[in-house]
Amino acid sequence: MGLDVGVIGVGMIGQEHVRRLDGGPGGSRVVAVADADAERAATVAAQLPAAKALPSGEELIASDAVDAVVVTSWGPTHEPYVLAAVAAGKPVFCEKPLAPTQEACRRIVAAEVAAGRRLVQVGFNRRYDPAHRALKRAVDDGAIGAPLLVHCAHRNASVPPHYTRDMSIADTAIHEIDEMRWLLGTEIAAVRVLTPRRSSRGGALQDPLLVLFEMADGVLVDVEVSVNVHYGYEIRCEVSGETGTVELAEPAPVTIRREGTVAGLVPGDWRERFALSYDVELREWVDAVAGGRPPQGPSAWDGHVAQVVSDAALQSLHTGSRVAVELPEQPALYR
Template sequence: MSVLRVGVIGTGMIGRDHIRRMTTVLAGVAVTAVTDVDVDTAKKVAEGLPGATLHATGEDLIADPAVDAVVVCSWGPTHEQYVLASIAAGKPVFCEKPLATTQDACLRIVRAEVAAGRRLVQVGYMRRYDAAYRALKQVVDSGAIGTPLMMHCAHRNASVPSFYEKESAITDTAVHEIDMVRWMFGEEISAARVLIPRRSRNGGPLQDPLLLILEMAGGALVDVEISVNIRYGYDIRGEVVGEDGTAALGELSPVVVRTARQRSTPVPVDWRERFLGAYDVEIQEWIDSLAGGGAPVGPNAWDGYAAAVVSDAGVAALRTGERVPVDLAPRPALYGTVAVLP
């Protein structure tokens, strides 16, 4: 069995976590090169990877003949340059979200990939790889609950860092639901609105919580509760309401604790705990898809672009209080129909 040789750009928290899973959990892969603007951190990571090369720049890593594919985990504003460089080099690239920080930059990536004539880019939207979300989609696709009419979502964080901004509730938090519902319903989002309820005392300067309303192209409505300072834990919820029934994500924890006359289910601390398994499946399926010169089959450059456009519409709706239509460029044939499995 051939081994995919991967270079990782960005050795911060998520980069190191992907390196850990590729070296200790997953099969068919070897990390052969790393780089980061924090040279000392990158050097320490490289020293723990026998035979791996430490590169001065992302472009140097991409050009390394010992690198078959690239994983981009660097700061968001650098994603465009590294993804474009990977496309130019003809190397598959897995890019953590966002694909790029503006919709124009995402569209440049889409056009570069179309010009290359083949799929090379995958974007890190891990919800599609979560066992609970996959089970929910199977029920929706089966027709068991009839035509989907609505979906209720909640994205709750115990807290967020001090640099988190008002718009981050859409661009950094709800963007996961934005990608997920496109995949869940198999269609694009046509408009966004934001409702602002009473402000939580835990939100500080933020307007927290928010209610994001998404209109699907087929007529279904999706509401996303975004609460980022709810204190009790990291709680992700989703329920699809159909003509003939409903289907919802299962319990947060596989165990139920009974003690001191109370019954409880533990709540995840953060996104790493909740989606640990999804990240493992996501990267393993990316590796498997590239075996024998294959192409990635997960969330693509168009998905990254569409998420950016919807996020911008959501931010505009937050600022204006108005319903904001989503205006997408024509979808290239390279990307087929919207939001295919996985």
């Protein structure tokens, strides 16, 4: 059985998902698109054999032709679209953030709990990256003993002009927030953000940042967030345990030795580094939804927790203080 998908928001990430979903995993196809830019929606729809451009996301969700919904629009629009999909009983894949405020995330969680079944998956794609999955298997299998410390780096070559200091947390480090909860299987108990010497390449940004997480079981995590390194896009993670260490391998496909140097290629951006993880993420989502099963990926609860931790980190960024993370009780639906 195939899956007929509607996509709301067909900018860069939306078009990446459309490309993977149309004629992709499990016989999925894109049958409807909607975007605030109606001309862009029409252009994307015209390139697909079965898609129509609809005037609004609400109309797309209500369409009988749409079995499931993908939301890749601007963050503040996520809440109404996800709530409408839940009310319609349609599975919905929502790119991060689930919503830009804790209150909005709580409303989505409450709506899904009231519906009595999981319909929402959040697009934290690190969980689908083969290298990250291998890293987690090593940790879970006890290959290095109990984890003690984790060292991470999230480096962007550059960021667009609209990028703000807060986005270093809310848009960039939020990936590590979800990753650490998933990798270590425990919650983040407290966070502190330190501001090193500012890079002259960062303009008005405070760049880089050092984010420190205290996990509930005592593991300490440090995350370097640098968004103007210029040389490329790089994600690093090393876990130090009682009996050894495990780290992500270099993503360079080749090593070049010449003229007395050794060099490798660095991915240009997230699309190059995580291309395979997006393939796996959407394939597993389609397989579950088309098979009548609830999505097994990051849940609305995970999206909510990520926002709570992100807000705590932003508070620390602005005050310089250590901030405890206070989570409400997890609903039984997500246990």
